[in-house]
Amino acid sequence: MRRFSFVIATTAITAMFATAGPVAAADPTHLTGSFTFDSVLCGFAGTTHVGFIDNFGSKADGSSYDSGQVLETFVASNGRGVTIFFAGHEYNYPPVVNADGSVSFAYLYSEAQFKIQALNGPILQQNAGRILVTLVLAADGSFVSLSIHVLAGPNPNTTGDENSPQSCSVIAPYLAG
Secondary structure, three states: OHHHHHHHHHHHHHHHHHOOOOOOOOOOEEEEEEEEEEEEEOOEEEEEEEEEEEEEEEOOOOOEEEEEEEEEEEEEOOOOEEEEEEEEEEEEOOOEEOOOOOEEEEEEEEEEEEEEEEOOOOEEEEEEEEEEEEEEEOOOOOEEEEEEEEEEOOOOOOOOOOOOHHHHHHHHHHHHO
């Protein structure tokens, strides 16, 4: 859920800036960081450590780009753990104002990698390829629709949500031992 929340937050921030109108091209911004917190993953209590690298910027046409990686390590209270890795490139197309006043945002994730791996062990699930996400907001900013289309590659988990049924189907059995 944290990764999905991160994607939604990134999408919302991008949408907020995109609706502010055309902006001049910005120099790339580089961020890094890490944090640790108590958490629950797929029903197992434990500790999560997250480290990230992010590079992003905007273009004069209203589009923007983002690339980087997130490495999440979860260790359950029973000592078993998993790493969840996400890396790739995101291209955010310029927003389109539709005839009814709604706004469409399209995000292309290429070279997307989402990997769940047993801590110091085998890969449990892996995505690779390209995904197109389209978000539509009404003229008042309220949610209208969200669609996810796999364009290429194996993508068994398109949300990137580590607490999704797709993720927990491989994480929970491993953590249980």
